[in-house]
Amino acid sequence: MSALPWSVALWLFAIGFYGMITSRHYVHLIGCLSVMQSGTYVLLLSAGFRWGAGPPVFADHPPGTPAVDPVVQALVLTDIVVGAAVTALLLALALQLHKRRGTLDPEELRPMRR
Amino acid sequence: MISSLPPLAAAGPILVAATLLALGRHLPGRVPDVIAIVAALAVAALGALMAFRAGDGVLLHWFGGWSPREGMPIGIAFQADVAGSVMVALVGILFVASFVFAWGFFEEVGVQFHVLMLVFMAAMCGFCLTRDLFNLFVWFEVMSVAAFALTAYRLEASALEGALNFTVTNSLGSMMMLAGIGLLYARLGRLDMLALGEEAAKAAGDPVIPGAFCLLAAALLIKGATVPFHLWLADAHAVAPSPVSMVFSGGMVAMGVFGLARLTWTVFAPVEAVTEALHAVVLWLGAATSVLGGMLCLGQRHVKRMLAFSTISHTGILLMGVALLSADGLAGTLTYLVGHGLVKAALFALAGVLMARLGGIDEIGLRGRGREIWPARIAFAAGGLLLAGLPVGLMEEGATLLDAAAGAESFRWVILAVPIGAGLTGAAVLRAAGRIFLGWGKVDGEEEGAPSEQEAEKANRPLPLMLAPVAVLLLLASAVPGHLAEEAAQHAASAMMQPGIVPAPVSPGEVPERLPLGWMSLSLALLVAGWHLGRHHLPAILSNGVQALTAPVFAGLERLHSGVTGDELVWILAGLALLSLGLWLA
Structure with a gap:
């Protein structure tokens, strides 16, 4: 297996993390979180990939044909759903917060007023 | 079956x-x-x-x-x-x-x-x-999403800020968990945890497996609020509505530790690099969490935030039992976990009573105002004493088992983190009880540094319905006979360790009591609480001298908890680096 997908996953993870740490706007920060999440998808899909294998759908070709691992695809699909829920919730929280504070800069928003 | x-x-x-x-x-x-x-x-x-x-x-x-x-x-x-x-x-x-x-x-x-x-x-x-490992992740995520929504439920500014921090840090944890699962599956081709353990035993020496552990452990330690992954917890638990905080501190935080114990004993026990890292790094992280959490707890005046830091401290104690890697250690963690969950839920309920009845949560601002709700006073003091290691019930039994497990250690004084953490958190709760319900511990400049937001919860609820669960929880935590709990915990611990994977060092029957941990922490708690409450009676030079020595330490610790999301993420990264360093060196 090639090292390329692993490096891509690591790069997405690192660049997303960097963006989150330095972010000055919550919507940007949530975007960075999604970038990081894509890193895990690349990692998972590359773990199940096999050269020369088809999609794991056996409707039009006989069982036994080489196919990529369907388990990781199911995992990624599940996580995309969960990730969408979390992103939607985060954006809703950010929207409500903007209504009350008028800013979305993490430096200015501190719970407990310290 | x-x-x-x-x-x-x-x-x-x-x-x-x-x-x-x-x-x-x-x-x-x-x-x-x-x-x-x-x-x-x-x-x-x-x-x-x-x-x-x-x-x-x-x-x-x-x-x-x-x-x-x-x-x-x-x-x-x-x-x-x-x-x-x-x-x-x-x-x-x-x-x-x-x-x-x-x-x-x-x-x-x-x-x-x-x-x-x-x-x-x-x-x-x-x-x-x-x-199933992936199924574990799905439940972890469902738990998180429900918790995020419940934290932000009040839709007030500080609840929203706490919830955003909570969501961002914990989503990062979920991602690390998924990446760790992906790595394990790529190497071992299984998701069933028992099968993973068998495969991991065959794949000894594969460097990817410790890497996967590093990611999984970081995710669970974020949920389990271990130093330095803990910064989100104090804000989230303090801003959540009291009934929700009860479940957060009693149950959700413990899930992180329980998950780590489950993974350790079903999947990673045969991997030497992992067990060595648990011993060399996680054990000390647990000890540090216990002590630092206790100190931060003592430095708070917002009662719910204080209880949140006490949860952090006690999670450190739970983590130590897992990292000791023995049947007694695991049994101690399980017993302590149940006892702590019950007591902490009761204390958060009492904080809710304060918010509903007295319309505030600032320990100094409420001084002496709780005199008329005397049942809450008794319960609050009882909760503080149980946290401080009063030698009855489940927490005491858990501490004894942990002590026995640490007896087999090469550096067994690490167990002293238990009485220090328990003593400091107990002292903070007892101090709050003395101030709020008895009016002790006068402080000069009471307005200074008070939480600015008006914090009150719905007032027109019947007091007996609020106090009944508190009484039941405290009774459950203190009245379970010790030897029964001990036997059950040892049975549970040895069943959790998969036979055939690792020789499980079980020591059934009587556990030798080596250090009187309960009495040590109790006396520490009474001493510290007494000092805080009676300081103004002491000669000024003594009181001010100690104040001058300790104040910068507490202020410095507090300053690290800035509540800025970026800072929390940097600390998580530092923790991840620490874990991987431990795995690399082990």
């Missing part, structure tokens, strides 16, 4: 939640409250029933009948061992207490609170019972 009981614990509450959501509008008055309480009671009873049945062997359920074919697990299993079942029972009890406490609290939002709470409960039960 094949059984259809385990899935009920997760599926039941979800079904009830769905029904409530569909019919919610048409249900009169208090009916949703009653339904939710009955559902939680049923889960508690189910947990107890499973714990009894699992004594003769685990209860196993393969979903859809997809049992292993030719030794290869292809389906997803729920497996109830004693430890998992007891966790389910604990979760049920905590939710019953929370629902009774919240009677009438959430009138305005109708059934949405109940629905979220029931889903939250189902997720915790599923997390404790599942045998």
Whole structure:
């Protein structure tokens, strides 16, 4: 297996993390979180990939044909759903917060007023 | 033994939640409250029933009948061992207490609170019972999403800020968990945890497996609020509504530690690099968490934030039991976990009583104003004494087991972190009790540094309904006979360690008591609380001298907890680096 997908996953993870740490706007920060999440998808899909294998759908070709691992695809699909829920919730929280504070800069928003 | 009981614990509450959501509008008055309480009671009873049945062997359920074919697990299993079942029972009890406490609290939002709470409960039960690694992740996520929404429920500015930090840090944890699962699956080709353990034993020396552990452990330690992954917790638990904080501190944080114990003893025990890193790094992280959490707890005047830091401190103690890697250590963690969960839920309920009855949560601002609610005074002091290691009940028994486990250590003084953490957190609770309910401990400049936001919770709720769950929780935590708990915990611990993977060093029967940990922490707590409450009677030079020495330490610690999301993420990165360094060197 090639090292390329692993490096891509690591790069997405690192660049997303960097963006989150330095972010000055919550919507940007949530975007960075999604970038990081894509890193895990690349990692998972590359773990199940096999050269020369088809999609794991056996409707039009006989069982036994080489196919990529369907388990990781199911995992990624599940996580995309969960990730969408979390992103939607985060954006809703950010929207409500903007209504009350008028800013979305993490430096200015501190719970407990310290 | 094949059984259809385990899935009920997760599926039941979800079904009830769905029904409530569909019919919610048409249900009169208090009916949703009653339904939710009955559902939680049923889960508690189910947990107890499973714990009894699992004594003769685990209860196993393969979903859809997809049992292993030719030794290869292809389906997803729920497996109830004693430890998992007891966790389910604990979760049920905590939710019953929370629902009774919240009677009438959430009138305005109708059934949405109940629905979220029931889903939250189902997720915790599923997390404790599942045998499939990816399924574990799914329950972890469901638990998190329900928790995020419940934290932000009040839609006030500080609740929203706390919830955003909580969501961002914990989502990062979930991602690390998924990446870790991906790495494990790529190397070992299994998701069933028992099968993963067998494969991991064969793949000794593969460097990817410790890497996967590093990611999984970081995710669980974020949930379990271990230093330096802990910064989100103090804000989230302090801003969440009190009934929700009860379940957060009593149950959700413990899930991180329980998950780590589960993974350690089913998957990673045969991997030498991992066990060595647990011993060399995680044990000390636990000790540091216990001590630092205790100090931060003592430095708070916002009662809920103080309790949140005390949760952090006690999670450190729980983590030490897992990292000691012995049957006694694990048994100690399980016992302590149940005891701490009950006591902490009771204390958060009492904080809720303060917010509802006195309309505030600032320890110094409320000084002397709690005199007329004397039952709360007794309960608050009892909770403080139990946290401080009063030698009765489950927490004391857990500490004794941890002490016995540390006796086999090369550096066994690490166990002293237990009495220090327990003593400091107990001192903080006792100090708050003395100030609020007795009016002791006058402080000059009372207004200075007070929390600025008005914090009050819905006031027109009956006091007996708020105090009844507190009394039951405290009784449960203190009245369980010690030797029974000890026997059950040792049984649960050895069943949780997979036989055939690792020689489990079990020491059944009497546990030798080496250090009087309970008395040590209790005297520390009384000393520190007495100092804080009686300081103004002492000669000024003594009082001011100690103040001048300690104040910069506490101020520095507090300054690290800035509440800025970026800072919290940097600390998580530092923790990840520390873990990987430990794995690399081990």
